[in-house]
Amino acid sequence: MIKLVDISKLYHTGSVTLAALNKVNLEIKNGEMIAIIGPSGSGKSTLMNMIGCLDVPSEGRYLLEEREVSRLKEDDLSEIRNKKIGFIFQSFNLLPKLTALENVELPLIYRGMPAAERRQRSVEALHMVGLSDRMYHKPTELSGGQQQRVAIARALAGDPPVILADEPTGNLDSRSGVEVMEIIRNLNENGKTVILITHDMEIARQAKRVIRIQDGSIVSDEEVA
Amino acid sequence: MGVWQIIKLAIAGIKANKMRSFLTMLGVIIGVAAVIVLVSIGEGASKSVTARIEGMGSNLISVTMRGSQSSALLTYEEVQQWKERAGILGLAPVINGNVSVKYGSNTYDTSLEGVNEEYRQVRNHTVQAGRFILPMDVSLRQKVVLLGTEVAAELFGNMNPVGETVKLNGTNFKVVGLLEEKGSESMGSNDDKVLIPLTTAERLLNSKGIRSVYIQAESAEMVDPVVAQLDNILYRKTNDAESYRVFNQAEMLSTVNEVTGTFTAMLGGIAAISLLVGGIGIMNIMLVSVTERTREIGIRKAIGAKRKDILRQFLIEALVVSSSGGIIGIILGIGGANLLGSVMSMETVVSIKVMALAFGFSLFIGIVFGLYPANKAAKLNPIEALRFE
Known part of the structure; x- marks a missing residue:
């Protein structure tokens, strides 16, 4: 479960203080699939960084599975990201020099998992996204859709409870986008908490709950049929 | 992340940027090779000088009279009296001069030493053919001569000179022996000389006294007491500490070793500077690499790499570059030292110690100059780093 309590993120530029997030309260239950939408500059990226433990709030509390993470040090945040959160980025963010399999293995390596186990898990994750036959290809040898599926496998391999997808279809053609969204919906059906960050209503509608953010505050929070 | 995996990645990175990696390594390669070659020259020089000094004879002491008048020189009888002193094993007074040696129509100018029968042992000479000078030769002023190998080669070629007669400054001498080759020393070649009985030399060179005496002490421990006694005797004789000189081989060795040691350290130091410059090259490229x-x-950070993971990755990359450079440098250094040894007929000694030192230093350079860029990488903020294009 994710619980944000009065989260603010303030940036000081000279004498001016800018609130990227202003006392945001949000609760996401396990197994939910939600979409956070808003125009650029609305604070949705900041919110994503916060939820993804890439950043810490200036004020407020963030509870991730009952654990207060808003005051943790950088290395502790790394560990939480590694175990609790699977990232899917708009630009895939795969390492170009590594094969698909090695990319998927990477978070498990940082977790300190023994080689045989992490190899098996990574193979399974790639199988799940339908890339069993592309394991030894480098990202440049794969199509955009395939690259994003590798990224999903990487997010999945560590079996984190939360999947955080930032514009996952933003760089894909529509057909690949549909495929990717289908995989993401499947993940949710298998029990993962999925958080989509997007500005595309088409994508947002596939979630069960849509949160609208503007000027650093949540302006609406509604269930979708 | 496993160390082996990082090493594999680092090697892949080196291969991906072959030219750049090579140029980066070049600094270390040149530095390590230079350290090895220069130190091997220094150590080789030290070794050959030491061998030559030791080859002069063991526990050797030499006395040199510096006065110009004949009263300031020694007589054979005077020298023989030293025999009674404790700790002296052998006494070899020597009269030096130059002589022209003639055999048939060949003439060769060389140096002459008038010696006694003890000279052979004191100066560690070996006779390869014939015999050495006998006590009888000295007492009867026999006109016999031993030739050094260079002299023999000049006059006789490959022929055995023993039994032949040569003319020394016009006087007939019978060749009784041929010395073993010995190589040169600080006082000149040991092979470009002839030896005749001391008493005969006195006559031949019309010399009034003995200028130098080689003394062999009984043991290394006895060298200092013998030196002290000689000092005493000579001072009483001359009343002038400047008119003679007592020189001991151990002292000479330590002086020479000190000089060659300084020389070696200086060469090594100069080479080490180039290694340092190589290290700066590594740092420069690592900084570029971190930015890229x-x-x-x-x-890596977003998916869970901690600071130490990133630090280790970049540090290992720096180490892979510097140690590859170090290994190539060692190979080149050994090759260079051997080449120098054979082409310039210089003695070079490549010791394991120097190789280990140079390699260790290159690793050290890798760590020192890799640390700053690696730390810079480790401290990057993941959000900003992800935004970087």
Whole structure:
């Protein structure tokens, strides 16, 4: 479960203080699939960084599975990201020099998992996204859709409870986008908490709950049929 | 992340940027090779000088009279009296001069030493053919001569000179022996000389006294007491500490070793500076690499890499570059030292110690100059790093 309590993120530029997030309260239950939408500059990226433990709030509390993470040090945040959160980025963010399999293995390596186990898990994750036959290809040898599926496998391999997808279809053609969204919906059906960050209503509608953010505050929070 | 995996990645990175990696390594390669070659020259020089000094004879002491008048020189009888002193094993007074040696129509100018029968043992000479000078030769002023190998080669070629007669400054001498080759020393070649009985030399050179005496002490421990006694005797004789000189081989060795040691350290130091410059090259490239790979660092951090993971990755990359450079440098250094040894007929000694030192230093350079860029990478903020294009 994710619980944000009065989260603010303030940036000081000279004498001016800018609130990227202003006392945001949000609760996401396990197994939910939600979409956070808003125009650029609305604070949705900041919110994503916060939820993804890439950043810490200036004020407020963030509870991730009952654990207060808003005051943790950088290395502790790394560990939480590694175990609790699977990232899917708009630009895939795969390492170009590594094969698909090695990319998927990477978070498990940082977790300190023994080689045989992490190899098996990574193979399974790639199988799940339908890339069993592309394991030894480098990202440049794969199509955009395939690259994003590798990224999903990487997010999945560590079996984190939360999947955080930032514009996952933003760089894909529509057909690949549909495929990717289908995989993401499947993940949710298998029990993962999925958080989509997007500005595309088409994508947002596939979630069960849509949160609208503007000027650093949540302006609406509604269930979708 | 496993160390082996990082090493594999680092090697892949080196291969991906072959030219750049090679140029980066070049600094270390040149530095390590230079350290090895220069130190091997220094150590080789030290070794050959030491061998030559030791080859002069063991526990050797030499006395040199510096006065110009004949009263300031020694007589054979005077020298023989030293025999009674404790600790003296052998006494070899020597009269030096130059002589022209003639055999048939060949003439050769060389140096002459008038010696006694003890000279052979004191100066560690060996006779390869014939015999050495006998006590009888000295007492009867026999006109016999031993030739050094260079002299023999000049006059006789490959022929055995023993039994032949040569003319020394016009006087007939019978060749009784041929010395073993010995190589040169600080006082000149040991092979470009002839030896005749001391008493005969006195006559031949019309010399009034003995200028130098070689003394062999009984043991290394006895060298200092013998030196002290000789000092005493000579001072009483001359009343002038400047008119003679007592020189001991151990002292000479330590002086020479000190000089060659300084020489070696200086050469090594100069080479080490180039290694240092190589290290700066590594740092420069690592900094470029960190900037280029900001996004990669961001990705790694986002999926769970800690500071120490990133630090270790870049440090290992620096180490792979510097140690590869070190290994290539060692190979080149050994090759260079051997080449120098054979082409310039210089003695060079490549010791394991120097190789280990140079390699260790290159690793050290890798760590020192890799640390700053690696730390810079480790401290990158993941959000900003991910935003980097």
